[in-house]
Amino acid sequence: MDLTLDVMALIGHVLPLLETLVVVALVLWGADYLLIRRHGGLGNEKLFSRQLIMLGLTLAGMVAVILALPVSESSRNQIIALLGLLVSGVFAFSSSNIFANLAAGILLRITKPFVIGDFISVGEHFGRVAERGLFDTEIQSETGELIALPNTYLTTNPVSALRSSGALVSASLSLGYDVHHGQVEPLLIKAAESSKLEDAFVQILELGNFAITYRVSGVLPEAKGLITARSKLHKAILDQLHGAGIEIMSATIMNQRPVDAGYSFIPAPARSRPAASHAEPEKIAEKVLFDKAELALQLQQRKAELAESMETLEQQAKQAGGDERQRLKDRLEQLREERQQLDKAEEEPLKAGSSKGE
Helix, strand or coil, X not given: CHHHHHHHHHHHHHHHHHHHHHHHHHHHHHHHHHHHXXXXXXXXXXXXXXXXXXXXXXXXXXXXXXHCCCCCHHHHHHHHHHHHHHHHHXXXXXXXXXXXXXXXXXXXXXXXXXXXXXEEEECCEEEEEEEECCCEEEEEECCCCEEEEEHHXXXXXXXXXXXXXXXXXXXXXXXXXXXXXXXXXXXXXHHHHHCCCEEEEEEEEEECCCCEEEEEEEEECCHHHHHHHHHHHHHHHHHHHHHCCCCCCCCCCCCCCCCCCCCCCCCCCCCCCCCCCCCCCCCCHHHHXXXXXXXXXXXXXXXXXXXXXXXXXXHHHHHCCCHHHHHHHHHHHHHHHHHHHHHHHHHCHHHHHHHHHC
């Protein structure tokens, strides 16, 4: 009889702990399914906030289990203090770079100095943002390479960002003092306008010992064509200045061959070239160099459009009836399937981009 009473008393003491363990396990499993496993195609950009939520729920679950332990209040406080000491030890003895990058990643999402699809320049690196991860940010360089930059590097170095909605394209060059600036400026403005740049202007940056440094700038409406726009601007400058008989060279240039005093370093007029075939589509460098960044931006924009459309359809379906309501539900289901396909496409953007190009 005494043994039965002891067992019942023990079960009474342990039962709250067991119930807490079951509840915590169910909550963590359900949260993991709803936030992460249900959306298997999520990229690092979407997983970031969900992983932080899971971390917070896990710590809260550990505290709840400790509070449910059948021990005295002083022992419970000691266990909580021990847990805090263990967490502090993890931060102290683990790699400081991991937690520094994690904190930097959170800071970048709060301040938002750039978003996916923006061109950024930091240190010696320049490229288009393709992915923002938990510990690093991936950019695609002008040569098409994917570069992973630690988040701490982005928070400790100045970052120059060009928004995808528009960018300033510039080109600098030096001309001799024998050419009047009043003759140069209209030619540079014309070169910028022929390159499809808006609001073009010219600046004189420096009056050097041997040459004048000019810079021509203009606004490019869509920054995703930045690399091509720079190339077009340089070509247009060559065409305009050489066409007007102006040498693009510094007065300090030295040549190791005899040259007549009246010789000008201007290339001969190019022969007329056949017009490009309109049947062959124009190849833009950005489509090749920044394929992942471009695809990431397109996926993000399309998912935002789908979210807005799905919300509208849900409201219409609540108000509609009969066949119209069923039609709206079918359409809503199609949009959900497309959303799932986009989530999967984010997992392997390069593969999806190549298949899309085919």
